[in-house]
Amino acid sequence: MPELPEVETTRKGVSPYCLNQTVKQLIVRQPSLRWPVPGDLDKKICGKSIRQVERRGKYLLFGFDRGTLMIHLGMSGSLRVLLADTSHESANKHDHVDIIMESGDTLRYHDPRRFGAILWTEEPIENHKLIAHLGPEPLSDDFTADYLAKRCGKRKTAIKSLIMDSKVVVGVGNIYANEALFLSGVHPQQAAGTIKPAQLKKLTDNIKHVLQRSIEQGGTTLKDFVGGDGKPGYFAQQLNVYGRAGSECLHCKTELKEIRQNNRSSVFCPKCQPLKG
Incomplete structure (x- = not known):
């Protein structure tokens, strides 16, 4: 998608x-x-x-x-x-x-x-009914750690589910949620309301980082990334965790684990992203 x-x-x-x-x-x-x-x-x-x-x-x-x-x-x-x-x-x-x-x-x-x-x-x-309910753009000044903290509140919702909710913030798809959580040291199942402000700051910064990096790798004109078959190639993604379950963590060599959340694959490092009680 x-x-x-x-x-x-x-x-x-x-x-x-x-x-x-x-x-x-x-x-x-x-x-x-x-x-x-x-x-x-x-x-x-x-x-x-x-x-x-x-x-x-x-x-x-x-x-x-x-x-x-x-x-x-x-x-x-x-x-x-x-x-x-x-x-x-x-x-x-x-x-x-x-x-x-x-x-x-x-x-x-x-x-x-x-x-x-x-x-x-x-x-x-x-x-428009398809637009009016959308949360802020992740690369905009409206998406901040303070904003995310307010949306987390005391909620028990898993943080990955929260940041993938388009009513909270738009466009954080599964790949980018996995990558941003890894870079922030946050377990995908961590209850949103238990994450400390410093980690929320890391998370908002890393969401912006992974999305901006992906856009920058994407080329600037359609002729750069549309193949002869008419299927967009977009860009070769350089990923830390997504799609790498069972492989070694690039940071600590621990085996990456995979779980299912809302019928989506979540890949994480149990050492770099400990689930905190």
Whole structure:
């Protein structure tokens, strides 16, 4: 599933080809995504110019003078740019939507599992039902140790579950939660309300660090990370614990352990991340 760094990398990649471009044509080959693609979307965006290309959580937001096109990549979705001289390239089976610019460049939406979404809204984006409940962006100044401490309170919820809750903070996916907890010396099952302020400061700093590092490794244009098969490669992740259960901890050589939390894999070092009573 594309996580926040992949979505942000996609935003950075498509922006140069979309910003201040006028949409010439919309081709919808498969309207049945997680929610149906609006039947009148062509009337909403064709002949109109894209003024902003932003991101909120995992939603890509293409802002027009009146209204916002919302794109979510779901479980398996991706966006790629076909430059004008290659825009004749035939669509593959799962290439569901093309947004063709007057420049001749095409933004192509690919989604084998069709759990993504392409939606339109004319209300203020911060009020949209899919956006309004979201917590702060993890890389913003709103996400601080003090903020996280308030959300932890005296809660018995496992800290990993808390930081993966999009109502608390957006975009901390499973990989990044595992990595940030390891770097902070916090056990994934530690009750949120028992973590001391100094460790919460480490945790917020490390969440920002692992996400920012992943974004920086992701390239700056889609041509940097879209393979010939149309599947985004994003970047080679350099991971300390995720996917390494049974291997030695890179810090202390202890065998890394794996548990299941909310049907997700949690990998940790029992020595570097002791569970404290």
